[in-house]
Amino acid sequence: MILIGLIIFVLVNLTVLFFSIRAAGTLEDVQARALALEQEIDNLQSVESKLLVFREKIALYEAFAKNNVPIDEVVRQLTASPMVYLVGIEYQDNQTLVAHFDAPSEASMVQFLRQLDEVESLRTFEVTDVAYSGVSRQYEVNIRFLLPEQEESLPTDVPEE
Amino acid sequence: MNTVKNFSGYITGLVIVLIIIAVSALWTIPELQRYLAINQSIEQEEQRIVDALVPKRDVLLAVSASEIDVLVDDARTAVPESSQPIYLLAFLEELGSISGVEVIDPMYVFGNVADAGVVVLSASIEGDYAGTVRFFDNLSNAAPVFRILQFSFYRELGLNTSQIIISSPFKSLPSSLGSVHTPVRQLNALERQLAQEISQRLRPGDSTTLLPD
Numbered sequence: 001m002i003l004i005g006l007i008i009f010v011l012v013n014l015t016v017l018f019f020s021i022r023a024a025g026t027l028e029d030v031q032a033r034a035l036a037l038e039q040e041i042d043n044l045q046s047v048e049s050k051l052l053v054f055r056e057k058i059a060l061y062e063a064f065a066k067n068n069v070p071i072d073e074v075v076r077q078l079t080a081s082p083m084v085y086l087v088g089i090e091y092q093d094n095q096t097l098v099a100h101f102d103a104p105s106e107a108s109m110v111q112f113l114r115q116l117d118e119v120e121s122l123r124t125f126e127v128t129d130v131a132y133s134g135v136s137r138q139y140e141v142n143i144r145f146l147l148p149e150q151e152e153s154l155p156t157d158v159p160e161e
Numbered sequence: 162m163n164t165v166k167n168f169s170g171y172i173t174g175l176v177i178v179l180i181i182i183a184v185s186a187l188w189t190i191p192e193l194q195r196y197l198a199i200n201q202s203i204e205q206e207e208q209r210i211v212d213a214l215v216p217k218r219d220v221l222l223a224v225s226a227s228e229i230d231v232l233v234d235d236a237r238t239a240v241p242e243s244s245q246p247i248y249l250l251a252f253l254e255e256l257g258s259i260s261g262v263e264v265i266d267p268m269y270v271f272g273n274v275a276d277a278g279v280v281v282l283s284a285s286i287e288g289d290y291a292g293t294v295r296f297f298d299n300l301s302n303a304a305p306v307f308r309i310l311q312f313s314f315y316r317e318l319g320l321n322t323s324q325i326i327i328s329s330p331f332k333s334l335p336s337s338l339g340s341v342h343t344p345v346r347q348l349n350a351l352e353r354q355l356a357q358e359i360s361q362r363l364r365p366g367d368s369t370t371l372l373p374d
Contacts (some may be wrong), residue, residue, distance in 0.1 A: 009181050016192050023199040024365045037214040038341045044221035048345055049338035057236035058355050060278070060330050064240075064306045065358070071312055072297035079290065081319050088315040101176045 066073055069097075069145050077119055083108040087138060096128070101139040106132075109139050213344070220347050232348075235359045239304040241331045244280050249305065249329055253284055255302060260296035262288030270326065279328040281310065286323040293321040304362040305329050 041048075069091065078086045078099055085102040103109040115126060129142035240250075246269035257264030263286070270281040286296055293314070300307055311326040339345065348356075 002177055006177060006181070010183075013189055015195065016189055020192050020196040021197070023196055023203065025208070027203050030203050030210070034206055034210050034214060037210060037218055040218050041214065041221065041341050044218070045339070047221050047224050047226060047229060048280070048343075050233045051224065051345060051348070052335055052339050052354075054229065054233050054236050054348075056332055057233075057240040057354070058334055058352055058359075060332050061236065061239050061306055061359065062351075062355055064330050065355075068301065068306075068308045069312075070301065071238050071309055071314075072294060072301050075294055075297060075314060079294075084313050087318060089313060091312040093310045098232065 009108070069095075076127060076144065077116065081112045082113060084112045084139075095145045097125070098144045099141045099143060100136075100139060102137070103139055113141070181191050217341075217345050220345050223347060231360075234358050235304070235356065238363060239306050239359045241305060242352055244331050244332050246282065249280055249282055252303070252305070253282060256299045257286065257288075257296060260288070260299050261292035262286050262296045268363070276281045278332055279308075279330050281326065281328045283324070286321075286325065289319070290316070290321050293323060296323075300325075300327070302362050302365070304359055306362075329362060 008034075014110070025159065064105070074097065075086075075089065078101075083103070087100040087102055089097060089099045091097040101109065101112075113130065116127060125143050125145045127141055128144045131140045132138075133140060250267045250269060253267050254264045265285040265287060267282060267284040270283050286293060288296070300309075307327045307329050309325065310328055311324070313324045315322050
């Protein structure tokens, strides 16, 4: 009886020893695989660094490019009509631009504004206010740019006085 | 004598039981615990290989080295590493010359802007209407990228005069350039689109810079 128990005990221990040695071998294999992959990744470090640099730059570029006012488009649109004459434009980084026009009559100014309203590019800006100054005999048109919301990462770019 | 013989059987049994208990306590149980710990380590390491290392290796292998070189070069032109006011002023004058307008008094606006990562410049522009609009066009499509802070445009007797205050961003290289353990992902559609936009700013009309998805 004791002998049978002893044999079972020895067999159990041998089994434990076998699996333990096998597991240690498997761990070594897995660690070797992981190490090989790490070395492979390490060799590609320059690619990863470039991706990182690219992402940082592109994020800032996006913030700047998206928040830029399309002045070329605005000037082109505001000078497109022969009915009115654009005298000047002023923009002060508050997303609102003021344009001054000479117009032969109120009707021609209204017609110009109607045409402006139909222009596709008005998706990027809209007329918010129109006033007439009797002193300068000019129409003053306020235009607001419809820019996407400013990104948090956009640096403050208004210089300190 | 018979009594000793009877007891020796019990004593042998007792010794064997004691040996079994001792071996179990000192070897079998610790070895079992070690086996379980090794198994757990194997699982964790295999998980790390599957979840982190293989995907990262695959992403990095999928990036074309020549493509990323072009992308980084373009991005660094659009957003340089350091404040380069002299270069930007020269670039502004070059834009004026290309557009057929005169860039008068281009200046670097001093202020506490270096910390903020932007260079601020001001200039006056004089020229005919077509040249002025062309200049604004070129300015909008230029790399390094410029942002209009203040702007005025006046027309008098055929002469177009503009005042501009613009800013241009810069961004130093990141202090940490990633490691084996940091996750990485493939370029997404938006990043590719922005890269293409920069490429078109730098090389207008060059369709060979279009990137595959």
